[in-house]
Amino acid sequence: MDVAVFAVNGVADFGLSAVLEAFSTANGVRDQIENPPEPWRVRVVALGDSVESGRGHVIPTTPLADFQRTVDLVIVPAVQVLQADALVELVSDPSSRPVLDRIAGLSRAGASLAAACTGTFFLAESGVLDGLCATTSWWLGPTFRRRYPRVAVEEGRALCRAGRVTTAGAALLHLDLALSLIAARSPALAELTSRYMAAGSSRTQSEYAIPEVLARGDSLVATFERWVRDHMADQFQITAAARSLGITARSLQRATRAEIGMSPRDFVDEIRLQRATQLLRTTPLTVEAVATKVGYLNAGTLRSLFRRRRGRTIAEVRASMLSWE
Template sequence: MNVGIFVVDGVGELGLGALLGVFSTANALRGELDNPPAAWNVRTVSLGESVRSGSGNLVQTTPLSEISTPFDAVAVAAVNVLDPDPLVELVSAPDNAWLVDHIRSARARGVHLAAACTGTFFLAEAGALEGMPATTSWWLGSSFRSRYPGVDLDERSIVCHGDGVTTAGASLSHMDMALSLVYRTSPELAEYARRYLAVEDRTSQAPYAIPEVVARGNPLVVGYERWVREHISEHFLISTAARELGVTERSLQRATRAALGMSPKDFADDIRLDRAGRLLRTAGLTVEAVAREVGYVNASALRALARRRRGLSLAEIRAHRLPW
């Protein structure tokens, strides 16, 4: 399997290292299998002989002009840009048009495409995600949805599979993406590599999302998120929030749907659940007390919300503490 990992100036070292580490680990573990798949031949590719990482370090690369063997898969490593506006400027910059053009030609040839985190913007810019399910970093959903409305975006997912395309979420999701490519060839080897790398079984970015960050980019959604936090211990109506924000309920519905892909109620539920999770892990309160703090009259309603929005029990949320 010939894999090209494409990079540009500003590449994120964490994501690139995760991709290289997964394929290197998979190659090292092939001997553990009775019938191992072929080795992964991985090349880090750019337009020239090197790029500068987002931290300013030199990353040696193979020039695209020197690639003679076709790639079976092309992965785009993320760039170290967190804010959406400079990210869009970088993706659409003339200096990076070569990568967008190569993605288009690779897609036309039937090459499997993959990208994680901010790298997903390059696939979308090339039109490779049009009409397909995809994910990106949880904090970039609003900007992605606005620029690429033809993509069926679900930024809550860790990995999404389309027709010949794999996308993944925030930085360490590069590992999930690479493991999914290994899995396509050998599920057994992917499981071996996952366990050696101690990669969690995770399917959603939702537990990592920070509501006040998710809301950025739309003034009305920012105002709504702040209003919900200020009234979080109350049982309120969405119509009340809209009225106090000076808009109609329909306008608020349109704003959250366009920016976040969800209703105002679902976003309020996520804000409540985020606050509840912090209290469960840090405040030493009972479940009943936490439920009252986030606007529920009893713990059963909060338990149902956790199951519906996270697929977890409150005990599991409380137990998910940092290991250090």
């Protein structure tokens, strides 16, 4: 399989390296499994013969015009741009049009496509995600949703596959993206590769998302988020919250759905779960005490929410201390 890793100026060093290392490792250990797939032929391609990474490194590339073989898979790693407005400015700038046209053309020619983190905006801007579900970095979800209304964005997901297109979330998920592409040809090789790289497969970004960051793009949602934090321990109704903000519950529902892709009630649960996670990891409080502090009448409700929305038990949350502490 011929893989083109499409790099542009400002490509994120980690994202590019993670993708290249994953495929290199898979090629290196493929003879250790039965019936291995053919090796991947990976090239870093660009419109010219080099790009400058986000950290200022000059990366030699194969000009796409010279890449004569049929491209089976195109991967677009992230660019070193974290702010949503700057990212939109980058992908919509006329200088990006040749890149977008190439992506769209390769898609029409039958290539599979993949992107992670901020790289997903190049796919969306080129139009190849229209009508499909996709994910992106969790903090970029609101901007992605507004700019690309024809894409069903699910930023809570770590990976999203839709036909021939695979998208992944924030920076470390470049590795998960590469492993998922390897698994599409050989699950056994992907599992072996992940062991060599000491990497696991993440199923959700939700536990990393910070609600107040998600709410920044909309003044009403941000005001609602602050109101919830001020009333964290109260058992309030959404109608009461809306009334306090001087709006109807239906207006609040429309605002949160349009901006962050979830209902007011689900957003409240996310805010409470984030605070509960912090308390569980940083204090000796009992589960019952934590539940009370974040507005639930009993620990059973909190336990149920963690299982349903995080896929983890409270014991697992409490035991999963940050490795760098």
